[in-house]
Amino acid sequence: MENKLKELRGERGWSQSDLAERLDVSRQTVISIERGKYDPSLPLAFKISSVFGEAIENIFTPNESG
Amino acid sequence: MSEKRKTACRRYRIETFVAMAIYLAAVFIATQVSGNVTDQTALIALSLAPIVPMIYAVYAFFKYYRVMDERERRIASDAAALALVISVLAAITIGFMQSLGGFAIDDVMNWFGPFMIVVWSLIRIRIGGPDW
The missing domain is CATH 1.10.287 (Helix Hairpins)
Incomplete structure (x- = not known):
């Protein structure tokens, strides 16, 4: 899964820690999601969507392998 | 955090x-x-x-x-499952060796738990890093 987390975070001038705080997850988890090493669950994806005020499909896109 | x-x-x-x-x-x-x-x-x-x-x-x-958040829980659970498999394999291996008289470790029940905890910690660090 590819995502625009880093880009959206950058636009808002938030650090990884700021975003982690808003999502109530660890900074390592934000790093893992940004690097595509970890795909969030649906509830967390909805939370990310709500925090950024963007639709989920605008943030996450399936890559070629699905 | x-x-x-x-x-x-x-x-x-x-x-x-x-x-x-x-x-x-x-x-x-x-x-x-x-x-x-x-x-x-x-x-x-x-x-x-x-x-x-x-x-x-x-x-x-x-x-x-x-x-823990969901990713940390997943790492902990995955590491626990892998550690259990490795520890059971180690116990079976040592059990066979002991049966055939080639090698013996007494008090298997004493080392199994600590061994599994150490393996679990190592796998957890390998998957999630020292800070998870």
Whole structure:
């Protein structure tokens, strides 16, 4: 899964820690999601969507392998 | 990391350290003293003494588990499953070797738990890094 987390975070001038705080997850988890090493669950994806005020499909896109 | 999570993480590390220190002390004392104890009740109490800090360590872990995020929980669970498989394989291997008389480790039940905890920690660090 590819995502625009880093880009959206950058636009808002938030650090990884700021975003982690808003999502109530660890900074390592934000790093893992940004690097595509970890795909969030649906509830967390909805939370990310709500925090950024963007639709989920605008943030996450399936890559070629699905 | 929120203040709540930081506090929980710090508390978990301290509680685990204290539990392990008490466990080692209890094992040491029990093995040193047990030879001189003849009373059956005292022997049972001595043999069960190391279990108390172990239960406390498990309790501390589950308390921490409740404040972990989903990724941390997944790493902990995956590492536990892998550690169990590796530990069971190690136990079976040693069991076969012991049956054939080639190699013997006494007190299998004593090493299995600590071995699995060490393997679990190593896998957890390998998957999630030292900070998860």
